[in-house]
Amino acid sequence: EALDQGLQKTKEGFFSKLAKAVAGKDKVDEEVLDQVEDALISADVGVDTTVAIINRIEQRVARDKYLGTSQLNDILQEEIMSMLTSAPSNEFATFDVPAGKKPYVILVVGVNGVGKTTTIGKLAHNFKKNGKSVLLGAADTFRAAAVDQLTIWSDRVGVPIVKKEMGSDPSSVAFDAVQSAIARDSDVVIIDTAGRLHNKAYLMDELGKIRRVISKKMPDAPHEVLLVLDGSTGQNAIEQARHFTAATDVTAIAVTKLDGTAKGGVVLAIANQFRIPVKYIGVGERMEDLQIFDKAEFVDSLFS
Numbered sequence: 001e002a003l004d005q006g007l008q009k010t011k012e013g014f015f016s017k018l019a020k021a022v023a024g025k026d027k028v029d030e031e032v033l034d035q036v037e038d039a040l041i042s043a044d045v046g047v048d049t050t051v052a053i054i055n056r057i058e059q060r061v062a063r064d065k066y067l068g069t070s071q072l073n074d075i076l077q078e079e080i081m082s083m084l085t086s087a088p089s090n091e092f093a094t095f096d097v098p099a100g101k102k103p104y105v106i107l108v109v110g111v112n113g114v115g116k117t118t119t120i121g122k123l124a125h126n127f128k129k130n131g132k133s134v135l136l137g138a139a140d141t142f143r144a145a146a147v148d149q150l151t152i153w154s155d156r157v158g159v160p161i162v163k164k165e166m167g168s169d170p171s172s173v174a175f176d177a178v179q180s181a182i183a184r185d186s187d188v189v190i191i192d193t194a195g196r197l198h199n200k201a202y203l204m205d206e207l208g209k210i211r212r213v214i215s216k217k218m219p220d221a222p223h224e225v226l227l228v229l230d231g232s233t234g235q236n237a238i239e240q241a242r243h244f245t246a247a248t249d250v251t252a253i254a255v256t257k258l259d260g261t262a263k264g265g266v267v268l269a270i271a272n273q274f275r276i277p278v279k280y281i282g283v284g285e286r287m288e289d290l291q292i293f294d295k296a297e298f299v300d301s302l303f304s
């Protein structure tokens with residue numbers, strides 16, 4: 001239900017275009033398909049994904065000789081779903097962490113403003129609600145506002161935070177956070193990092209150092225590197241995903257702000273394009289507004 005609401009703008013945008021495309025027409029023809037293509041592009045499903053979907057519908061039209069416009073919805077849903085079958089799926093259907101990895105170390109990366117801090121707060125809330133003890137690490141030591149925001153979330157959710165003065169070495173904060181989580185017997189430690197995308201070498205060095213230092217404390221950590229992307233920026237989010245996946249080994253993606261945008265199709269493009277599972281989606285500003293991404297549920301919700 002929250003998902004349906006969160007996708008409202010995307011649905012309105014897409015289906016009003018689709019309705020126009022088929023208005024007064026019984027048969028799916030070139031003209032209809034051109035407009036379906038426009039509707040998919042507007043929803044930021046991405047050019048490659050759109051072209052692939054249109055090609056598949058064209059093949060169906062050629063094969064069956066006739067395709068009624070009344071079938072278009074069902075066929076689109078089917079084609080989008082089948083495109084997604086090869087996209088990696090989530091390992092967990094709930095806010096849980098694997099056994100034998102305690103504390104489970106999540107390093108959160110992404111450009112400033114995408115909703116990183118908010119997503120960390122929401123994650124902490126959900127893990128805690130699911131009976132896990134959580135600790136936060138404020139390793140974005142470049143922006144006072146980032147530490148302040150994270151502190152507010154730690155108070156709000158009621159979980160401890162490890163932080164240091166501005167300008168401290170981010171990797172030393174990360175180290176302390178992991179150490180503190182071990183000492184407290186925490187289940188999960190979520191570490192915020194600076195979202196500076198000045199240049200790739202810089203990002204690689206900085207994240208590389210944080211990773212090395214963490215693994216000194218815990219050899220198999222970080223267990224997860226979560227990239228946060230702002231869904232309302234559409235193709236920009238794809239561009240950021242390219243940069244970050246080139247700079248470091250990203251293992252999961254969160255797409256935020258889907259509630260405020262008609263570009264929700266970008267989740268499909270991201271799921272399709274990178275061999276990395278989209279694990280979470282943000283559909284609002286409240287703690288409850290983080291959901292575990294499920295391909296089938298998402299597509300169902302788009303078409304319901």
Ligand code: GDP
Nearest residue numbers: 112113114115116117118256257282283284285
């Ligand atoms: P950061 O700079 O990446 O840490 O970004 P913040 O977490 O501070 O978020 C930036 C803004 O986006 C804040 O006003 C958040 O409330 C808002 N925000 C984050 N996630 C969502 C979401 O899923 N939906 C909406 N509507 N707003 C969000």
